[in-house]
Amino acid sequence: MNRLLPDGLLEIMQCPRCGGLLVEDVAASQLHCIDCGTRYPVEDGIPNMLDDAAIDPDPDRS
Numbered sequence: 001m002n003r004l005l006p007d008g009l010l011e012i013m014q015c016p017r018c019g020g021l022l023v024e025d026v027a028a029s030q031l032h033c034i035d036c037g038t039r040y041p042v043e044d045g046i047p048n049m050l051d052d053a054a055i056d057p058d059p060d061r062s
């Protein structure tokens with residue numbers, strides 16, 4: 001199974017905006033918050049959790 005992050009790392013991480021649960025989106029190379037919908041890019045195995053790198057959720061998403 002392809003993973004973006006090493007085993008165990010995702011389990012201790014949370015969304016910096018809302019504290020929500022993050023899941024990997026391997027196809028998009030992003031971490032996705034299932035609570036607020038914010039996405040964070042992962043480049044070369046390093047998640048960029050800075051607010052200026054965050055991808056806001058689609059406002060039209062239901």
